[in-house]
Amino acid sequence: MRTSIRRVAAWGxxxxxxxxxxxxxxxxxxxxxxxxxxxxxxxxxxxxxxFVGTVTARATGWVAxxxxxxxxxxxxxxxxxxxxxxxxxxGLDAFAFLRNPPVPDPSQDVTLxxxxxxxGITSYTFTRLLNTGDSRDFDLTDGxxxxxxxxxxxxxxxxxxxxxxxxxxLTYTFAPVPEPASVLMMLAGLGLLAGRLRRGF
Numbered sequence: 378m379r380t381s382i383r384r385v386a387a388w389g390x391x392x393x394x395x396x397x398x399x400x401x402x403x404x405x406x407x408x409x410x411x412x413x414x415x416x417x418x419x420x421x422x423x424x425x426x427x428f429v430g431t432v433t434a435r436a437t438g439w440v441a442x443x444x445x446x447x448x449x450x451x452x453x454x455x456x457x458x459x460x461x462x463x464x465x466x467x468g469l470d471a472f473a474f475l476r477n478p479p480v481p482d483p484s485q486d487v488t489l490x491x492x493x494x495x496x497g498i499t500s501y502t503f504t505r506l507l508n509t510g511d512s513r514d515f516d517l518t519d520g521x522x523x524x525x526x527x528x529x530x531x532x533x534x535x536x537x538x539x540x541x542x543x544x545x546x547l548t549y550t551f552a553p554v555p556e557p558a559s560v561l562m563m564l565a566g567l568g569l570l571a572g573r574l575r576r577g578f
Contacts, residue, residue, distance in 0.1 A: 406554045413543040417526050426553045433500040438529030440499050444515050444522040448544035454515045455479045456487045458501045466492035472513050478536045482513040521548035
C-alpha cells in the first residue's frame with residue numbers, strides 16, 4: 378500500500394505543477410519522497426526558488442506537513458490542509474510554538490495548488506518560496522530541516538489533536554535550482570578560466 382500512496386503523491390505533484398502553468402518556465406530538481414508509514418507520504422521537489430510538495434494520507438480530516446530544526450512539534454513551521462465534506466478545499470500556513478494547535482501566520486505565504494479526497498484518502502499539492510521573507514516561515518535555504526508529518530483521521534477542525542504524527546530520521550536541505558541560463562554562464566566562465574590557466578594567463 379505504501380507504494381500506491383507514493384505513486385499517487387508523485388503523479389499528483391506532477392499533475393498539479395503542470396496544471397498551474399509554472400512547469401513551462403520552471404527548472405526543477407528531482408523528486409524526493411518521505412513516507413514514514415503506509416498511511417502518509419510527502420513527495421517534493423525544488424523548482425527555481427520554490428518548494429513544491431504533494432501530501433497524501435489515509436485520512437478524511439486535516440493533513441499537515443512541517444519543517445523543524447529538531448524532531449519535536451514546538452518550533453515547527455506548519456502547513457495544514459484538507460477537504461471539507463462539501464468538497465471545499467482549505468489550507469493554513471501556521472507555526473507551532475508549543476504542543477498546542479499551530480497558530481495561523483498573519484501572512485499566508487503558502488499556496489494550495491490542488492486538493493482532493495477519495496476513498497478515504499486525502500491528497501493535496503502546495504507550493505511556497507524557499508525564503509518567503511516572513512519571520513514566521515523558516516528560510517528553507519538556511520541549513521537542514523527535519524520533516525514532520527501529522528494528520529487527523531476524521532476531523533477537519535484544525536484545533537483537534539492529531540491521530541498520527543511522525544518526524545523524519547534524517548534532515549533535508551532545499552537548495553534553489555539554478556536556471557539553465559545561469560548554468561550555461563557558469564560553465565562558460567569555467568571554460569574561460571580553464572583556457573587562461575592552460576595559457577598561464
